[in-house]
Amino acid sequence: MTASATEYTATSADVRVARYAALAIALSVLEAAVPSPIPGVKPGLANIVTLLVLWHHGWKEAAWVSGLRVFGASLALGGLFSPGFTLSCAGSIASLAVLAWACHLPRRHFGPISLSLLAAYAHIGGQLALARIWLIPHDGLIKLVPVFMLAALIFGIVNGVIAARILGNPE
Amino acid sequence: MMRAGDLAMVLLGVLATALAGYHVWPGQAAQRVRIYQEGQLYAELDANANQILAIAGPLGATRVEIARGRARVIADPSPRQYCVRAGWLQHAGDSAVCLPNRIAVTLEGDTPRYDSLGY
Numbered sequence: 001m002t003a004s005a006t007e008y009t010a011t012s013a014d015v016r017v018a019r020y021a022a023l024a025i026a027l028s029v030l031e032a033a034v035p036s037p038i039p040g041v042k043p044g045l046a047n048i049v050t051l052l053v054l055w056h057h058g059w060k061e062a063a064w065v066s067g068l069r070v071f072g073a074s075l076a077l078g079g080l081f082s083p084g085f086t087l088s089c090a091g092s093i094a095s096l097a098v099l100a101w102a103c104h105l106p107r108r109h110f111g112p113i114s115l116s117l118l119a120a121y122a123h124i125g126g127q128l129a130l131a132r133i134w135l136i137p138h139d140g141l142i143k144l145v146p147v148f149m150l151a152a153l154i155f156g157i158v159n160g161v162i163a164a165r166i167l168g169n170p171e
Numbered sequence: 172m173m174r175a176g177d178l179a180m181v182l183l184g185v186l187a188t189a190l191a192g193y194h195v196w197p198g199q200a201a202q203r204v205r206i207y208q209e210g211q212l213y214a215e216l217d218a219n220a221n222q223i224l225a226i227a228g229p230l231g232a233t234r235v236e237i238a239r240g241r242a243r244v245i246a247d248p249s250p251r252q253y254c255v256r257a258g259w260l261q262h263a264g265d266s267a268v269c270l271p272n273r274i275a276v277t278l279e280g281d282t283p284r285y286d287s288l289g290y
Contacts, residue, residue, distance in 0.1 A: 105176065106176075108174070109174050109175050109176035109177075110174060110176035110177065110180070111172070111173070111174045111176070111177050113172075113173060113174075113177040113180065113181070114174075114176050114177045114180040117177075117180050117181065117184050118180070121184065121187075142195055143195055143196070145191050145195055146188060146191045146192035146195055146196065149184075149187065149188040149191050149192075150188050150192075152184075152188075153181075153184045153185065153188050156184065157181060157184075160177070161172070164172045164173075165172070168172060
């Protein structure tokens with residue numbers, strides 16, 4: 001028997017990322033079952049997981065979890081490489097970019113609620129930018145901005161509070 | 172749980188959202204009413220000059236009322252009556268299109284909200 005050409009032992013970080021990503025995918029799938037009044041407005045419960053990982057294990061692992069979640073959830077829901085998937089990618093990339101900066105904010109003053117809000121606004125920002133450039137190249141899209149901003153505000157606070165509660169009572 | 176920065180961030184979010192709403196949905200008052208007949212501009216009228224017009228289309232006359240900065244289609248021979256059911260048009264940029272009678276009514280503000288519309 002010759003050893004396999006690709007041998008890889010998962011580090012504890014890999015296992016952790018996989019577990020969190022699985023949890024995030026489960027939340028995404030669960031959330032897809034909840035009807036939404038406006039297409040595109042979703043609570044984004046999976047972002048709570050991203051926030052937890054960011055808080056405890058840093059930006060790199062959070063980015064992995066977020067990326068795996070986007071792929072995994074669209075595989076599970078059947079929308080891989082669809083416009084919805086692309087929008088999801090744009091939103092995630094934008095929020096990760098903002099979080100890369102925001103996670104350096106002093107934690108004494110800025111808790112998970114701040115991070116959640118910033119990420120939520122960045123998420124809709126990224127999605128709307130892509131939608132404007134690619135899917136609906138029309139300025140009428142701007143009429144939707146306040147609607148999405150309101151959703152980001154509400155769900156940003158809700159997710160942030162949930163994340164703060166979970167982080168406040170460790171295990 | 173809620174830290175000082177969080178509170179500031181929430182207030183910032185509320186402010187930004189309110190500002191966005193205010194800027195994006197201004198509801199600009201209409202200054203003029205444009206009426207199109209078969210794709211051509213038929214008349215451009217002051218939105219505050221009260222009057223009722225009858226414009227001839229391929230199916231018959233479409234009656235348009237202009238009153239106090241608003242405009243509406245009172246009667247139209249088109250089968251689905253979408254333009255009549257649009258009711259009073261109040262804001263700049265609003266429009267009602269009567270098809271297949273090929274009559275359109277649009278409200279214009281001080282600054283045009285778009286370059287052109289094709290019917």
